[in-house]
Amino acid sequence: MLFTEELFTTATYNETDLVYRLNNGDQQAMSELYDRFSGALLGVIMKIITDQATAEDVLQETMVKIWNNISSFDTSKGRLFTWMINIARNQSIDKTRSKSFKNTSQNSSLEDSVYVSETIPAAGASADTLDVKNWLLHLPEENRKLMRMAYFMGYTQEEISKELNIPLGTVKTKIRNSLIVLRKKLNVT
């Protein structure tokens, strides 16, 4: 453990401590991690899988995966929360591509689910009923679709370029511009 301690300099103390304890197989640390992040991770998963029971199964798989793979997380290369979000996304995307998921009629298809979670209220609904939980709604329609494909549907740059019929370079530019908008809206400095 001696040399890993040197790598921990960029992270906050709590995160460092948590990761250290997880690496030592401390189940109490896992319990704390769950209390702190499970809600946010379920939110990410439910952007991809709308059925709550299925989404909770994926959350469980995600947590076990975090526990089993914590040794491959490198604090010098990234942030714990982002690393976990990416595991949750990948686990969800894998799930939507699995046979069992596609065969279950109660699960709406990936396309449907993503659209459902982004339905804008019908005319007449008051502004405060707008789905404030959907942070992608801060983006103009075209960029929202693109970010949804990239972030929640696991499309590659090339696939997005083909699907939306825009050049590869434009995909990158639009992703960056979307992030700049979101940064402001979500108050990230």
Add this chain to the structure above:
Amino acid sequence: MDLSCIIQSGDLELYVMGMLPPEEAAKVETLAQLFPEIQEELNAIAQTFEAGALQAAITPSASVKEKVMASLSAQSSDSNNIPAAKVVEMKMEAVAAPVRSFSKLAIAASWGLLILLGGLSAYLYNNNSKLKTDVATLQQSSAAYEEQMAGLTKKISSYETYRRLKSDPSLTSVALASVKPEVQQQAEVFWNRATGELFIDPSSLPQVPAGKQYQLWFLIDGKPTDAGMISLTDLSTIQKMKECRGAQMFAITLEDEGGKPTPDLNALVVAGKVG
């Protein structure tokens, strides 16, 4: 160091989203370790997704946590069964159960001890060789990392030199284009008319065949003068050439290693007029 082109490329966003191929991701990681600005940008991007996730949080049912914690316990009790200990136990039971006499018990016990010792030394030996492999792997990856760093640093310094030359008002830059319109070869010359200083950026020229070398010329009224040989060892860096005065045109020929006093027109690769 101007990092805006890297920050604005969109690659950092793709990196955080896990959408970059491994080699490009490794490049971003190296850049982030070299430049705090890149690391800050990566953090801001990651925080954006984190803020989005927090805003959209949904509390899971209480039963999920129980299931998660239970599956951790199940896994860790699996891994507590260390093979070495199991072997000894089984042998002891198998031999000890049917016999009662003290000497047989003693023999069995010493067998047990022997197996235990054997198991222990095998375990230690395995552990030791695993550690050795780990160290070797670590050394290897650190060497690869250093190599990558060196390459990158060189690239950055060459880019910086290029930028410095390009923005220096006392230097005239002359693009040398291929003589054949269908071929896209080129080089760029930076020339200080007052002092005669001359630089060449040969990074876009094709690799030379063995035994050959590029030679730079400057022409006054059509008469060529040798401006020096372009170093073979590193075509990717900007090189300082011989002093040059009154040039109206620059040209590069592909000559035998060491060059020639006068150029062969057939060996002409690229040329460009001073604007």
